Each structure stands twice: as C-alpha cells, then as structure tokens.
Amino acid sequence: MENEQSDHPEQPNDYIDENLQQEIDDALGGKSLEKIIEELEGAKPVPAEGKDSQIRGKISTGQIRTGKIIDVDPAGVLVELGRKDQGVVPLEQFESTPEIGARVDFKVIRFDPNEQLWILSRSGAVEHASWENLQEGQIVEVFVESINKGGLEVKFSGVKAFMPISQISLYHIDDPSDFVGKKIRCQVVEINRAEKRVIVSARAYMELQAQQQRERLLAELAEGQIREGIVRQVTSYGAFVDLGGVDGLVHVSQMSHFHIDDPADIVKPGQKVQVEVLRIDRDTNRISLGMKRFEPDPWEGVAERFPSESIHTGKVTKIVPFGAFIELAPGIEALAHISELSDRQIHSAEQVVKPGQFVRLRVLKVDENAKRIAVSLKGVMQEDEQPLTEQGQPAKPKKKRTRPLRGGLD
Incomplete structure (x- = not known):
C-alpha cells in the first residue's frame, strides 16, 4: 500500500486523547483487532459432529473403566473400580500374572447381585466362551467357515454364530x-439361547478399539502441542483433521494470517498437515486447532512499516457498530473508530465508507504486541477529496461538458 510523509507536524505516540482511547478500548473489550476479526469471521456456529454417548461417572454395563488390581488368585482377578465398587475378571484373560497395584482398562459386562461384584472383561481381550458363560459384549476370536447372502458363518469354542455383512468392517467390503x-x-452383540442364535460383529470390536484409542489420545493431548494429522474433511468454515483417532477443527480464521475465502484453496482431504492444539473442551471432546503458527506473522515489524502520523491507502473490509476495519496490507487490518471517520456527527460508519472502498488515512497509534492499529480518515479526507479507484489510485476527474444539451424549452 502507498506510504507518504504527512505534512502535519509530528505528534507523540499518545496522540489519541484519553476519551477517544477509552472509547476504542471499550469497543474492543481488551481484544486485539485480529481477534475481533477472527470472531466476526467465525460468528456462524460450527455444526456439531455428534453428541458424546459415553456414560460417565456411574458404573454401567458396556463401559470401559480403568481399575486397580487388588488381588490375584486362580478363581479370578479382583479389581477396585472406585471407593465402593469392585469387580472380577478371569485370570486366563491375562498373558501373565498381573501385578498387584497395576491399573488396567476393563469392560463392564454385568453385575452379579449374589457376589455384589461387577463381572469384567479385560478390554480388548479374547475370552474363552461357551454356551454356559457366553455374554453379550464379550470379545471372541472366530473362524470364518463360509459365506451366505447376508454375511459370514463363523465358529468359536464350538459355538456357531453369524456376522452380517454390515458388521465385517468399518468400511465397505467389496468381496x-x-x-x-x-x-x-x-464382539458378541446378540444372543438368543432359545434359538441358539449368536450374532457377532467385527465392526463393534473395531469401534471399541477406536474408542480406547480416542480416550488415550484425549488424555495425552494438551493445549500448545504441535501435532501431525491428516485432513479428513474440508467445509466452508474450515477443515477437520484426524490426529490419530480424534478429529479436531481448524477454523478458517485459524488457517492463515491472511484472509481466506475458501478453505479448499489451502488444504485437501488426505493431506498431511502440522497443527497446533489451541483449545480442548473436555466436556464435549471438541478440539480447536490452528495452522497460523507455521507461517510468518505479518504483524512483526508493523510499527516500523506504519509509524504514527504516516499516511497510507487502505481498503475497507468490514463495517461494525463502532467503526470500520481497513486493510493496510495483507494480514494487517486497522480500526477507524466511528468518531475518526468524519468531522460531522454520524450514526453509522456506512454514512462515510463502504466495504471494498479504498480510502486515504492517517495512522494514529500502533500497538504491535496487542496487534492493534488505530487510524483516522478525518484530516486526510478533508485534504484529499479526490475519489480513489478500486486499485487505490486517484481517479481521473470527469471532463466538464462543453457542448449544450439537446432539446429543452425555447
């Protein structure tokens, strides 16, 4: 953008009077201009990917819970699940005798009211199953014997079972x-003892493994971490990135320091990207990611490029109730407070400027750390009334008509 020396006498950096400074601070609410612009661009709500269906706090069947091993004997392994809750898991589910005090993930199968114990299964472990001890939720290893129109005929521990085609995998199976x-x-998902029918699902087992991976990853994630992920989906408001079992959102405002119209211009599905973990909502497991960190910050050295009292040409980008945002350079936007748009009293910035319009302005104050630049149009607009073209150059004045108009009254 154009940079000129001002004919006005130099003013100190605190050129803005206290009342105007207070107005600007109140309007910004302690936020940087960049932050306000991000919020304006991200004002539309991001659709939720789905409600977290895991039951938390109270123990119930189907949960994956971490327990502490407190006793081991041939009858089973006694596990402490909480202050008052205990469970038992078969010893044969461990490859070697577990250590007392070890913490292990278990799946809650059912509650035994006679023993007052939760019956547990080692999470992800293959269980010895027979008709006598077969329970829904158990993990088993099956042998595929044959195929029929609806799925696979399988067998385990002498028990015949069926696996529907839709339950073979998380993804479509061609053959x-x-x-x-x-x-x-x-995983055993349905048992009908009267008809001796058992339904099993490899898909349910994969989902269980994925859930455990998500929980491990969520426990490891922390704000400020740098992670590598794969772009899973690109939308109009950003991109979802798979971090290895958990998806995070890179909002369009966090993709670059510069304005982006279409996130698809920046990333594509399947692309590997580096991201910074910005925020983690532990209640909803929603993760906000950013990519700005990996490109130069246009605000570095901005005080030298746009010193106080220098004159520049900028493009109006947004109109807000308290003024107008004006782009001085790619990634650099300044605020012209409504009181600095005109000498006359106005009620809206649109009475003076419009989005897309190029204007001449004077820099009032620069705060590089807070990423704020305050500018004024008042003095410059009075001195330079000539309109500007879309490229920010002075427009050629219209020629005066020298020939008389045709027609008219005698």
Whole structure:
C-alpha cells in the first residue's frame, strides 16, 4: 500500500486523547483487532459432529473403566473400580500374572447381585466362551467357515454364530469371501439361547478399539502441542483433521494470517498437515486447532512499516457498530473508530465508507504486541477529496461538458 510523509507536524505516540482511547478500548473489550476479526469471521456456529454417548461417572454395563488390581488368585482377578465398587475378571484373560497395584482398562459386562461384584472383561481381550458363560459384549476370536447372502458363518469354542455383512468392517467390503478361512476378532452383540442364535460383529470390536484409542489420545493431548494429522474433511468454515483417532477443527480464521475465502484453496482431504492444539473442551471432546503458527506473522515489524502520523491507502473490509476495519496490507487490518471517520456527527460508519472502498488515512497509534492499529480518515479526507479507484489510485476527474444539451424549452 502507498506510504507518504504527512505534512502535519509530528505528534507523540499518545496522540489519541484519553476519551477517544477509552472509547476504542471499550469497543474492543481488551481484544486485539485480529481477534475481533477472527470472531466476526467465525460468528456462524460450527455444526456439531455428534453428541458424546459415553456414560460417565456411574458404573454401567458396556463401559470401559480403568481399575486397580487388588488381588490375584486362580478363581479370578479382583479389581477396585472406585471407593465402593469392585469387580472380577478371569485370570486366563491375562498373558501373565498381573501385578498387584497395576491399573488396567476393563469392560463392564454385568453385575452379579449374589457376589455384589461387577463381572469384567479385560478390554480388548479374547475370552474363552461357551454356551454356559457366553455374554453379550464379550470379545471372541472366530473362524470364518463360509459365506451366505447376508454375511459370514463363523465358529468359536464350538459355538456357531453369524456376522452380517454390515458388521465385517468399518468400511465397505467389496468381496466378503476374502474372509473365508481366516480368524477375526469380534464382539458378541446378540444372543438368543432359545434359538441358539449368536450374532457377532467385527465392526463393534473395531469401534471399541477406536474408542480406547480416542480416550488415550484425549488424555495425552494438551493445549500448545504441535501435532501431525491428516485432513479428513474440508467445509466452508474450515477443515477437520484426524490426529490419530480424534478429529479436531481448524477454523478458517485459524488457517492463515491472511484472509481466506475458501478453505479448499489451502488444504485437501488426505493431506498431511502440522497443527497446533489451541483449545480442548473436555466436556464435549471438541478440539480447536490452528495452522497460523507455521507461517510468518505479518504483524512483526508493523510499527516500523506504519509509524504514527504516516499516511497510507487502505481498503475497507468490514463495517461494525463502532467503526470500520481497513486493510493496510495483507494480514494487517486497522480500526477507524466511528468518531475518526468524519468531522460531522454520524450514526453509522456506512454514512462515510463502504466495504471494498479504498480510502486515504492517517495512522494514529500502533500497538504491535496487542496487534492493534488505530487510524483516522478525518484530516486526510478533508485534504484529499479526490475519489480513489478500486486499485487505490486517484481517479481521473470527469471532463466538464462543453457542448449544450439537446432539446429543452425555447
């Protein structure tokens, strides 16, 4: 943008009087101009990806809970789940004898009212199952014997079971016959003892593993971390990035220091990206990510580029109730407070400027740390009344008509 020396005498950096400074501070609410612009660009609500369905706090069947091993004997492993709750898990689910005091993830199968204990399964462990001890939720390893129109015929520990095609994988399967003769880990999802029918699901087991991975990753994540992820989906408001089991959102305002019209111009699905973890909402498990950190900050050295009392040409980008935002350079926006737009009293910035309009302005104050620049149009507009073109150059004056108008009254 154009930079000229001002004919006005130099003023100290505190050129803005206290009343105007207070008005600006009140309007900004202690935020930088960049932060306000981000909020304006991100004002539209981001659609939620889905409600967290995990039950928390109270123990119930189907939960994955971390327990402390307090006793080990051939009858089973006694686990402390909380101050008053204990459970038991078969010893054979451990590859070696577990240590007292070790903390392990377990799945809650059911409550035994006679023993007053929760019956547990080691999370993700393959269980020895038979008709006598078979329970929904158990993890079993099945052998695929054959295929039919609806899915796979499987067998484990002498128990025949069925796996629907939709339950073979998290993804579409083109040819289920590829699984015949193979072993698959899955979860028992339905038991009908009267009809001796058992339904198993490899998909449910995969989802269980993914849930455990999500919980581990969420426990490790911290604000300020740098992570590598893969872009999963690009939308009009940003991009969802898979961090390895958990998705985070890079909002369009956090993709670059510069204005972005379409996030698809910056990233594509499947692309590997580096991101910074900005915020983590532990209640909703929503993660906000950013990419700005990995490109130069245009605000560095801004005080030298736009010193107080220098004259510049800028482009009006936004109209707000308290004034107008004006772009001085890519990634650098200044605020012209409504009281600095005109010598006459106005009720709206639109009475003086419009979005997209190029204007001449004077820099009043620069705060590089807070990323704020205050500018004024008042003195410059009076001195330079000539309109500007869309490129910010003075427009050529219209020629006066020298020939008389045709027609008219005698």
